[in-house]
Amino acid sequence: MWQRFSRSSQRSAPAAPAVWRIQSLFNNFRRILDHNNAALELMAAMERALGGEYIFDRTFIEDSVRILSSCVHHVAYNLNALTGNTHVALYDRFQEIRAKLDQILAGDPITDPAPAAVRLADIGWEMEPLVGLQAVCLAELRRRPGASVADGFVVTTTGSRVLLGSMPAEDVALQTGLRQTDVHEAIRKATNALAPADAGQPLTVAVLALGETDEVPVPEQEGVPTREVLQTVSRVLAEAAVQVAGRGLPGTPLVVLVQEAVAAVLDGTVHTREVTGQRPDLLRVTARLPQMPESEDLYLLRRAHPFDILTSQVVARPFDFQLPDGKQPHHVVSNGLLRGSALLTPAAVQMLAEMALTLERMLGAPCVMHWGLRPDGTCMVRRVLTLNGLAGEEPAPDLAEALQQAAVRCRGGQTVQSGVAAGRVVHVAEDLSPEKFPAGAIAVARTASPRLGPLLLRAGAILTQIGTAAGHLATVARELRVPAVFGIPDLIRRVPPDMNVTVDAGETVVYEGILAPLLRYGAARADLYPTDPEYRLLRRLLRFIQPLRLVDPEASDFSPHGCRTYHDIIHFCHERAVNELAHLHRRHPGSSGLHTRRLRIDAPIQISVLDIGGGIAADAGAAPGMSDIRSEPLVAFLEGLRRPEALGNAPAALRLRDILSGMPRTLAVLNAPPDAMRGNLAIAGRDYLNLSLRLGYHFSVVDAYLGPDPPRSHIYFRFVGGLAEAELRARRAHFIRDVLASLDFNVSQKGDLVVGRLKLVAPESLRSALIALGALTTFTRQLDTAMRTDSHQRELFRVFAEVFLRVDPSNQGDV
Amino acid sequence: MAEQNPAAGRTRLRTMIIDDEPIVCKRLKSALQKVGYAVETFTDSTSALGRLKEATFDIVITDLKMEGADGLQVLMRAKELSPRTRVIVITGFATMETARESFHKGAFDFVAKPFKLGDILECVRRIEEDLRRVGGSPPPQGSAV
Numbered sequence: 001m002w003q004r005f006s007r008s009s010q011r012s013a014p015a016a017p018a019v020w021r022i023q024s025l026f027n028n029f030r031r032i033l034d035h036n037n038a039a040l041e042l043m044a045a046m047e048r049a050l051g052g053e054y055i056f057d058r059t060f061i062e063d064s065v066r067i068l069s070s071c072v073h074h075v076a077y078n079l080n081a082l083t084g085n086t087h088v089a090l091y092d093r094f095q096e097i098r099a100k101l102d103q104i105l106a107g108d109p110i111t112d113p114a115p116a117a118v119r120l121a122d123i124g125w126e127m128e129p130l131v132g133l134q135a136v137c138l139a140e141l142r143r144r145p146g147a148s149v150a151d152g153f154v155v156t157t158t159g160s161r162v163l164l165g166s167m168p169a170e171d172v173a174l175q176t177g178l179r180q181t182d183v184h185e186a187i188r189k190a191t192n193a194l195a196p197a198d199a200g201q202p203l204t205v206a207v208l209a210l211g212e213t214d215e216v217p218v219p220e221q222e223g224v225p226t227r228e229v230l231q232t233v234s235r236v237l238a239e240a241a242v243q244v245a246g247r248g249l250p251g252t253p254l255v256v257l258v259q260e261a262v263a264a265v266l267d268g269t270v271h272t273r274e275v276t277g278q279r280p281d282l283l284r285v286t287a288r289l290p291q292m293p294e295s296e297d298l299y300l301l302r303r304a305h306p307f308d309i310l311t312s313q314v315v316a317r318p319f320d321f322q323l324p325d326g327k328q329p330h331h332v333v334s335n336g337l338l339r340g341s342a343l344l345t346p347a348a349v350q351m352l353a354e355m356a357l358t359l360e361r362m363l364g365a366p367c368v369m370h371w372g373l374r375p376d377g378t379c380m381v382r383r384v385l386t387l388n389g390l391a392g393e394e395p396a397p398d399l400a401e402a403l404q405q406a407a408v409r410c411r412g413g414q415t416v417q418s419g420v421a422a423g424r425v426v427h428v429a430e431d432l433s434p435e436k437f438p439a440g441a442i443a444v445a446r447t448a449s450p451r452l453g454p455l456l457l458r459a460g461a462i463l464t465q466i467g468t469a470a471g472h473l474a475t476v477a478r479e480l481r482v483p484a485v486f487g488i489p490d491l492i493r494r495v496p497p498d499m500n501v502t503v504d505a506g507e508t509v510v511y512e513g514i515l516a517p518l519l520r521y522g523a524a525r526a527d528l529y530p531t532d533p534e535y536r537l538l539r540r541l542l543r544f545i546q547p548l549r550l551v552d553p554e555a556s557d558f559s560p561h562g563c564r565t566y567h568d569i570i571h572f573c574h575e576r577a578v579n580e581l582a583h584l585h586r587r588h589p590g591s592s593g594l595h596t597r598r599l600r601i602d603a604p605i606q607i608s609v610l611d612i613g614g615g616i617a618a619d620a621g622a623a624p625g626m627s628d629i630r631s632e633p634l635v636a637f638l639e640g641l642r643r644p645e646a647l648g649n650a651p652a653a654l655r656l657r658d659i660l661s662g663m664p665r666t667l668a669v670l671n672a673p674p675d676a677m678r679g680n681l682a683i684a685g686r687d688y689l690n691l692s693l694r695l696g697y698h699f700s701v702v703d704a705y706l707g708p709d710p711p712r713s714h715i716y717f718r719f720v721g722g723l724a725e726a727e728l729r730a731r732r733a734h735f736i737r738d739v740l741a742s743l744d745f746n747v748s749q750k751g752d753l754v755v756g757r758l759k760l761v762a763p764e765s766l767r768s769a770l771i772a773l774g775a776l777t778t779f780t781r782q783l784d785t786a787m788r789t790d791s792h793q794r795e796l797f798r799v800f801a802e803v804f805l806r807v808d809p810s811n812q813g814d815v
Numbered sequence: 816m817a818e819q820n821p822a823a824g825r826t827r828l829r830t831m832i833i834d835d836e837p838i839v840c841k842r843l844k845s846a847l848q849k850v851g852y853a854v855e856t857f858t859d860s861t862s863a864l865g866r867l868k869e870a871t872f873d874i875v876i877t878d879l880k881m882e883g884a885d886g887l888q889v890l891m892r893a894k895e896l897s898p899r900t901r902v903i904v905i906t907g908f909a910t911m912e913t914a915r916e917s918f919h920k921g922a923f924d925f926v927a928k929p930f931k932l933g934d935i936l937e938c939v940r941r942i943e944e945d946l947r948r949v950g951g952s953p954p955p956q957g958s959a960v
Contacts, residue, residue: 049929055843056929057836059907400851415931506932507846521849527842534838 025584026612028082032075032577033688036570037705037712039071040759043546043567044470044711050538051478052418052506052528053469061538065101068545069094072566079573083580089560090569097544097566104540116159116178116186119193120152120259126543128536130156132210132255137362137384144457147355148380152203152259153190155233157210159183160254163237184230187258191229195260200225202261205232206383207240210253216385217243222261229258262380264290264372265324266343270356273366273387274300281520282310285352287343289324297343304422304519305440305460307353309346317341324373352379354439359384361419361481364529386531399517407512409501410494412487414469418506418527419483421461422514425499427492430742434458442503444495448473448486449744456482461503463510465491470711471759472746481530485510551748551755553579554720578690578703581610582681596681600625603642604778605693607680609634614686633689633704633715634682636767640774645803693777702773706766713766714759717745717773720752731787732780738797739776742805743769775804828943829871832856833863833889834878834905839928843876846932847939860884864892871897874942876935879906879913887920894921899949901942905930 046064049056076090114130123131123139131154142149155163162183195201206220217240224232233256244252268287283303288296298313317323319330324343331339344352356369363386370383426441434454437443443459445452448467453476456462462477467486477484483505488494495501495510502515506527511518528535548567550558553575563569596608597616600623609616609624620628629635683690687707693700703716719736721729733752740747744765745756758769779800787793830852832843840856847854855872857863860883867875867889875893879886890902901923906913909927917925923945924938 054929054931055839055935057834057839057907059836060929063907399849403850507936508933528838532838 028078031078035071035074042068053415075570075573093563114158116183117190126540150259155256157253195226197226206257207236262372266373270369272360307350314342402517409510411509413485416469416474416484417477421483422502423460427497609682612685615684631684633706634684636770637774640771643775717756719754731793772804828873830854830874831872832876835881876903
């Protein structure tokens, strides 16, 4: 009897494991999503901390790294559980990155094989321990439009140690991976790249001793021929080492800065604070002729834009003295007055002031900027040194009283980047050309659109009524250290155009008028500065955490070995997890519990859905309809997809050339193994959607989270492909890029691959964006062949925008 | 359309900040000085306790986990020496238990790190109102070290 019982139990056994197996796989997938979202949220929080919104300590940094590492490890673990350990190489990459983070936390400056010499163009904040603060500032300033810094390279602390030979060569090689010959070769290579030997261009060589402030222990060497750079570097390093040892500071890290010679006809300094202490609200500019250093003009200017010149002390020069601009003091200039003896025009003085204050903002501390004017009129920044003696500055006695009596225009919102700025208010629209924005003005906008990014190079501060401390524009504001507050209630009404205001972004307060005492005290030391160790630590950690390199799943390096950061790992895992789920039935035969169902919807394309939990009503049949769909993001997308206005565009007639030009790519796809071709598949949960679409010869992916946890809300959109000539495909990519940008996506385009990300916006905005993407999918069917000219493209954008992109007329600014 | 300025009428309260992380002391000190408070900072609790014996502070902002005397010990000692002193406990290891214990021992407030500057300033503002309500008067001008 028990045998009959056992036979019947054997017949029923195969079905049960399949159900549990499928459920387990779904659970793995959901865990990947959850840990992925948690990791992204934590990365965003760490990046936000750079803006000074929060007071945090080292414990916060260490805890963040620990929790984030746990999330990333879980993502990798669950992917391997989902895929049967197909991606175990991820653990090696994870461990390598984790080890680097631990190294940074332990205070070890060497995380990679440290280079002996680095070009200025390749230096970022995270390299500060290797190259020093001054080199970082010069490198960052070089990237700003309008700023001129002589090109050059830095012999790093590592390279300098090897050259000095202060330790046994074997020990140095073991620690640094470098030998003297390696360093010599690196310097020669960098020198040749900077100034080819046959060009005869002299260079300057300066050694810096790194510390609280970068000091110059040995005079700068000028006019160094390229063939003598290596020996000059070695010599000045040796001299500097003796100098610092003599001051009782042996072992002080040294770097050497080698740059193109400026050949200045005029040079001088800008002190961003008047260090006599009598007028701390002023900055000081000096100018002199290199051949007459004792004869120096002096200017005192206000620190706030437009940097009015308050006093000037100009050396009297003979009426026929040849000035750097080719004129003489007795020449009559355009306004009918005599030119005078001043070495600099007022505009030039103010331009120097603006450049120096940009540096102060980058450094987060008062500084001295050394500048030089080339014969062609280009003003070059040569050196930046922080000003000593101001770190412990106490607030002026009148500051508290001034704040007490000041009228507050508005308060609240989120600090994006702390700092104090003052100026005239200008309401801005998203399509404002940055050149039209008055430099130093306070930008006020309704939304924190990424398209306002270029404007930040000129704004004294930026305020928005809608927006959060996360998002692309916020990241740019922090990168540029432009004081910014987003999400201020009723901002547009409370802060009208043309009013003068003072913004204290750290305390989310906007005062009416220019508060000189507050500007003098600046942001005080309440803010987080690049010179603070915690700021630098966070930057260095984020370098291995946040950047996303692996964007294109079709690229050859989209693999565990291609992952360089935690963000790369979780992005890779997410993509592979979606891919696994989409092919689950094929890879797990007998997984009878798994079924995709074709949606019964009135739409121009067929979509199958895989419910991972809560995406489809439990009692829906084999072909769910619109009323059965419970996934919020899928509902929104389909709403747009089925809009009658989007369907009205009939496919354009295809020219033979267009078909043939599509063949090399599409034929490869058609001939590819079945696994490479997915139909239209929606993997849907209650709050989650991953939709891959093949519409004609276009391939796109929408990945979205629209749920009750706003910090995790996001849309990721990727598009590639098209059956048309390259020129037409490019227009379509531009069209899609423009649509995404108008929806406030952060967009990147490479050829006809367009990738957009939208995150941390209000749920309604996210929903609207999904509807627009659905409409975009339908609207642009085979539009490649219709966009024959740029004007066609613009017209199609106008048509699409009118119907699907509701532009708020009140968003138009007054410029 | 101007708003009432919360800084208006603020009295010069004497404040002590204790945290073994210099960055916290630096930023809090600057923020409080900016609005007119007299501030002293300490990165070790032993020195801070010694100073509490010498002078009376209206507000003490103390970290919880420190070497030597921890924040709860500082809290108890500060209240012992001057019952009118208001103590704010800040910590990166916030739990229900530590919060409960802090309040039980007389803390005015308990703030988890990381915190916004505005959170502490709001807390200090409530202390000002509290002191005014109970008739506590700030030290005379110029008495801060």
